[in-house]
Amino acid sequence: MESIVFGIGITALAGALATVAGAAENTESDIGSQGDPNSQVQLAPQMGYIHRIFNKAVAGEPPAYGLWIALGAGIAWAFMAMQINPILAIVLGSGLAVFVQGVYATTAYLGRTASLAKFGQPVYVDILKSMTTVTMAHAFVAIFTTVTLCHLINAALGHPFPLPLLGIVWGIALGAAGSATGNPFYGKERQYQNQKFGAGVPIAASGNIVRYAEAGERNSLDNGWFSAKLGGPASGVCFGLIVFLELWRTVLFEQVGAGWGAIIIGIIIILVFTVIDRYIEVWARKNYGPYQKPTEEASS
Amino acid sequence: MTVKVEKIEGGIPHTTIMVAGLIASVVCIYLTYINVLTGTQLFSFFGGLGTVAALVWGSHTIKHLCSYGIGTGVPSAGMIAFGSGVIAMLFATKYGIAAPVVAVVLAAVIGLILGYVANNVLNMRIPVMIQSLVEMAIIGALVLMGYAAMMTGSFEFTSLTTGNVVILGLSLPSYQASFLGGALIATAFMLGAIAIQHPFNACLGPNWTQDRMLMLAAECGFLSMITAAVMSMPLIQMSAALVSLFVAIIGWFYTYSKYIELSQRDAAAWLDSKPIPEVEGQ
Numbered sequence: 368m369e370s371i372v373f374g375i376g377i378t379a380l381a382g383a384l385a386t387v388a389g390a391a392e393n394t395e396s397d398i399g400s401q402g403d404p405n406s407q408v409q410l411a412p413q414m415g416y417i418h419r420i421f422n423k424a425v426a427g428e429p430p431a432y433g434l435w436i437a438l439g440a441g442i443a444w445a446f447m448a449m450q451i452n453p454i455l456a457i458v459l460g461s462g463l464a465v466f467v468q469g470v471y472a473t474t475a476y477l478g479r480t481a482s483l484a485k486f487g488q489p490v491y492v493d494i495l496k497s498m499t500t501v502t503m504a505h506a507f508v509a510i511f512t513t514v515t516l517c518h519l520i521n522a523a524l525g526h527p528f529p530l531p532l533l534g535i536v537w538g539i540a541l542g543a544a545g546s547a548t549g550n551p552f553y554g555k556e557r558q559y560q561n562q563k564f565g566a567g568v569p570i571a572a573s574g575n576i577v578r579y580a581e582a583g584e585r586n587s588l589d590n591g592w593f594s595a596k597l598g599g600p601a602s603g604v605c606f607g608l609i610v611f612l613e614l615w616r617t618v619l620f621e622q623v624g625a626g627w628g629a630i631i632i633g634i635i636i637i638l639v640f641t642v643i644d645r646y647i648e649v650w651a652r653k654n655y656g657p658y659q660k661p662t663e664e665a666s667s
Numbered sequence: 668m669t670v671k672v673e674k675i676e677g678g679i680p681h682t683t684i685m686v687a688g689l690i691a692s693v694v695c696i697y698l699t700y701i702n703v704l705t706g707t708q709l710f711s712f713f714g715g716l717g718t719v720a721a722l723v724w725g726s727h728t729i730k731h732l733c734s735y736g737i738g739t740g741v742p743s744a745g746m747i748a749f750g751s752g753v754i755a756m757l758f759a760t761k762y763g764i765a766a767p768v769v770a771v772v773l774a775a776v777i778g779l780i781l782g783y784v785a786n787n788v789l790n791m792r793i794p795v796m797i798q799s800l801v802e803m804a805i806i807g808a809l810v811l812m813g814y815a816a817m818m819t820g821s822f823e824f825t826s827l828t829t830g831n832v833v834i835l836g837l838s839l840p841s842y843q844a845s846f847l848g849g850a851l852i853a854t855a856f857m858l859g860a861i862a863i864q865h866p867f868n869a870c871l872g873p874n875w876t877q878d879r880m881l882m883l884a885a886e887c888g889f890l891s892m893i894t895a896a897v898m899s900m901p902l903i904q905m906s907a908a909l910v911s912l913f914v915a916i917i918g919w920f921y922t923y924s925k926y927i928e929l930s931q932r933d934a935a936a937w938l939d940s941k942p943i944p945e946v947e948g949q
Contacts, residue, residue, distance in 0.1 A: 425868070425869075426741075430857075430860070431861065434857040434858065434860075437853055437856075438854055441851055445898040445902075463894060467891075474923075475868075475869040481874065485874050485935075486935075490931075490936070491940075492940075529849045530849075534853070535853045535856075584942060
């Protein structure tokens with residue numbers, strides 16, 4: 368009984384860490400225009416819309432975060448193998464991983480922008496300096512929390528995988544959660560605030576992203592501010608739920624039926640979420656209806 | 668899509684880069700064998716240099732493959748390179764001194780099979796697909812073997828699976844504290860897979876230039892080597908790890924500053940705190 372209480376405590380702590388990680392990850396990737404919103408940022412200068420948005424396409428978020436977390440975990444593992452205190456080891460590992468992330472971010476921005484020279488997109492050094500540091504700070508939070516939760520899973524819950532392997536698994540999961548949940552807030556909402564709500568993005572509007580702010584010109588910090596309000600927390604809840612439910616079912620039901628208990632509960636959780644998702648989809652269709660063709664008065 | 672949408676104009680031909688990359692990488696990995704001959708681990712950094720050579724070659728292979736319009740598939744090319752390479756690399760480590768050569772041959776076979784499946788079964792029909800996947804598998808195997816040689820001082824299976832744990836001053840052999848047992852190979856996998864796709868992914872566009880992309884590839888290689896040197900600290904002697912770290916930092920600093928210079932050369936303008944320039948017709 369005591370071990371189950373301990374396990375649930377660790378599960379709750381890991382879930383909380385994962386929530387922070389998801390929020391930081393999504394804000395980081397939105398400031399860097401990573402993931403699917405990147406295509407419009409990349410396209411804009413080619414359509415004649417020169418912008419001051421940070422464009423750091425290292426890879427999709429899942430592979431990129433697979434690397435940052437696996438790297439943080441690998442270096443933390445190495446320091447722990449040298450008998451260094453785990454907390455210090457994780458901080459050092461995350462710090463080095465963030466250094467790598469920052470270097471990748473600068474090279475991605477410089478490379479992408481220099482290759483768009485034909486369309487007159489300049490390299491903004493101030494953007495490079497101010498955005499890279501902010502993404503590095505957010506990435507540090509995301510990497511530190513995720514490596515810590517991997518360490519908790521490994522050391523406190525006794526997961527057989529070594530730390531770097533857990534890092535790669537949870538890193539990809541973190542990137543996927545942020546990419547799937549948080550990106551619409553930036554890519555479909557923030558970039559196209561000048562389009563009619565719910566109109567989609569017609570071909571003619573491709574690349575016509577919002578480039579001017581309430582005052583002055585918009586940069587990616589404004590986008591980070593916007594997506595930190597809804598996109599970040601949504602990603603956090605998503606990743607936190609993934610980690611929490613995954614550990615919860617393992618801690619509570621692993622003893623049932625020689626491990627089959629946890630698998631069956633996992634399948635039930637998937638089914639419950641499928642029903643919830645379907646309900647939300649039907650509810651949204653009923654309330655907002657399918658996309659309507661513009662009526663006569665709108666087209667005239 | 669099988670239409671070649673981007674041409675590679677001028678610069679070093681792909682065959683030259685391929686041959687140079689293959690030879691440099693295999694020779695560098697073999698140079699780590701001096702460790703065994705001299706009884707030290709100081710020459711482990713040659714493994715890291717081998718990965719840099721292979722990554723430079725790999726970035727150009729991706730450019731070659733992706734010039735057929737597979738724009739969004741750039742990161743996935745890195746994944747398939749290492750996914751197919753890791754099989755060949757792990758199997759080859761069983762062959763002692765012949766390991767790098769066995770890895771190249773085996774990876775070529777795996778790449779050939781994957782290329783055949785992609786082109787003829789999945790009907791992608793991309794002319795350079797088979798050749799590129801063969802190259803990618805070889806690069807994946809060589810890069811992983813380079814990291815293994817760098818972090819453990821040897822490319823043989825026994826040294827990949829045994830590490831040392833110091834308990835109360837006693838050094839005990841342990842599987843848990845080894846390159847494979849500690850799953851450092853997972854980190855090496857991601858380090859290589861992102862480093863190989865990043866140069867082309869970052870430099871793609873109408874003003875792509877070959878020297879800038881290859882410089883970025885070397886920069887990514889040395890950057891990965893810095894972190895690999897840190898991770899090698901518990902597995903090899905501290906002096907050898909510090910030599911690797913020193914070589915990696917020098918190489919990284921040189922290539923990074925060169926890359927910034929090249930970007931400055933190619934960019935339309937290099938502005939600091941300036942507004943969006945007025946474009947005609949707006």
